[in-house]
Amino acid sequence: MTGQLPVISLKTFPQPQVIRETNASGSTVFVMIENASAVENVNDIAAVEGVDVVLVGSNDLAIELGIPGEFRHETFRRVLTRISEACKNHGKIMGLAGIYDQPDIHDWAIHKLGVRFLLCQQDSGLIAGGAAKCLAGVEDVENTSSSVSNKCVFDQDDRKVLVSENQLNELKRKAEEWDDMHGPAKKTPRPSGSSGFLGPSSTWAYSRHVMVMIRQYVNQETSPEVPLNIDGAAFNIELPRMIQAEAPINLESLPSLDYAIYLTNTVKFHIAQTYHIFDEIHFMRGLLSLYNDGPPPLSAENQMWYIQYFLVMALGKGLLTRGMSKAGSPGSEYFLRAMELFPDASGLYEDPMLSIEVCCGLALYLQSVDHRNSAYVYLGLGLRIALSQGLHRDIVGEFSDDNEVKRYRNAWWTLYILDRKFSSLMGAPSSVHDSDISVPVPGVVSESRKSNALDMHIKLSRLIAKVLNTVYGIDGRLDDSFPKNTLTILKELAALASEWSSYPDLKLDGQGPVSRVSATLNLCYHQV
Structure with a gap:
């Protein structure tokens, strides 16, 4: 190709002069990256003197990577990012070919990868597209010029439109994305292989979806890693599967009195101002008795109080701890002791009010350490106890002690608030209708x-x-x-x-x- 070249103004010159001029200023050397081996050596390829453009053959490369046509696949995007870095390191132009009619990928390639040579379509596609437009124009002329009796009438359902395969695939992808966002609720896989449900109104599912979308459209190399944890993935808590042996509770295994009071006050400041998880008078009386008189033997009468004590200690320590620990969730040593003492359903009715407070505290702790499903279950357990005891009805007149009335009401409204919030989180329906509640609001x-x-x-x-x-x-x-x-x-x-x-x-x-x-x-x- 030594004649009629743009570099010599499409004129005729002696061949030696043409070769000399084109070598000096009119040639561009392209090296194509189309397989895994080329990707592995792309840094050395880009370093070669005389190479002007490192051009990615997208179709062949995707096939070699085992993801044919999946140009949005994370592996494919990671490979393009690696090629981009090599080009930037050695001052070479990055080119991209084989991805047509997909403007979002083109936008990412130009603005994030720095692509400066982009093949936006191939000649056959341009010819086919032009021919389709030409044919459509001719059909319009034929239809409008024909008489009414001879006019071609196309059934609306039988009309056909000619589009490129890439454009058709793009339309299919967008339709699938729409179905994913607006279709029926789907299951979320767990590491064990089982599935978990997240309803369409779930704020948890919504936040996960938003984070996935953000990571798709920003530079993944510079964006921070946000853990999209499924239930229980942030902290591993091995809950006891059976009733533990009733080991004696002694002061040596408990925090000191001043530290226990400090942890209690921490919970009062951070949690008790907005949620009722223990009655201060009852709890402090038991706390001081525990340290002044020594731990009483474990019995059905004091079992729930011990659970509440360990739970408050766990929440307090968790609130004071900053950062992650490989040893487990903050305060887990106290939390596990509480769970070891947790009774069966009949044991919860030894002191229903205390059991309700414990279930609220358990739900808050489990939610805070990313065990949402378990938190939702224990909250439901507390709600069922409250309903069976009639806490959703006005109890004024049944108790002469105003403090006890206030305790019942605060416990009920804490259950109510947490039920609404957890239902929103899980995308589940609320457990109790407002029309069934006659407890007056505190105001x-x-x-x-x-x-x-x-x-x-x-x-x-x-x-x-x-x-x-x-x-x-x-x-x-x-x-x-x-x-x-x-x-x-x-x-x-x-x-x-x-x-x-x-x-x-x-x-x-x-x-x-x-x-x-x-x-x-x-x-x-x-x-x-």
Whole structure:
């Protein structure tokens, strides 16, 4: 090809001069990367003097890698990233061929990989596309110029459109993605091979899906690794499978009194302001008796208190621990001792109120260490005990002790709030309907700061349940009432914000330190 070249203005020159000119300024040397061996040696290839462009033959390379046509596969993207780094290290141009009509991949290649030579289509594809447009134009002329009696009428279902295979595959991929996002709920595989359910309204499933999408469209080499843990993957807790031997409880195996009080106060500050997991008067009386009089022998009467004690110690230590530990979850040594003492169903009714508090604490601890399914089960156990004891009904008048009435109500509303939040997390329906509850909200009978916060927490939880029950359909699809229901939820959120402003101690006005309760409620509000 020594005649009519652009480098010599398409003119005729002696051949030696043409060769000399083209070698000096009119030649581009391409080296193609089309197999695994070339990828392994791409750094040495890019270092060769005289090579101008390192061109990836996408189709052949994908076939060699065992993923034909899967240009979005993680392995293929990782290989392209490696080739890009070699080109950048040696100042060579990276080229990409064989991927047509896929603008998202082209965008990633140009802006993330630095591709500067891109084959956007091949000649046969361009010719076929042009011919299809030409044929469509001729058919339109024929149809409009024919008489009414001779006019060709195509059945709408039989009309055919000619598109390239790559474009057809892209349309199929987008359709599959739409089905994945809006189709029925699917199972999530566990390491054991079994499946776990996540409903269409699950915030856990939603966050996993968002993180997967983000990692698909950003540079995976520079983005931080976010663990998409399935249930129980973050911390390994080997729960006892059978009733353990009743080993005596002695002070030598317990934290010191001052440290136990410190852990208790830690739980009071971080958790007890928003959730009721123990009654302070009952718990502190038992704590001081334990250290002053010595541990009493384990019995059915004190078994649940011991469990609550170990659970509070576990939560306190977990809240104080920073970072990950190879030894297990923070506070797991106390948590496991609590689980060793956990009774069967009949044992939970020795002291139903204490058992409800324990189940709430267990649920919070298990949720905090990434054991969501177990947390959901223990919360349900506490809820069933509460329902069987009538805690969802107004108990005013049944107890003469105001503190006991307050304890029952706080325990019930803690169950209610956690049930709404865990149901949202798991994508499961709420366990109790609001119409079945007659317990007054704390704000009705008290105007204290803690009661105001609990009142707002309950109203937010009711909105969460309303979202689950009205916005999402049974099969996860959006029906005709979706806009109306969403608008109703937004109006109720706005009304709640106005009511919120009447509680000065709960507002985030930026003029002073933020309380932990206010921060928790504001996060819950924006989650809704």
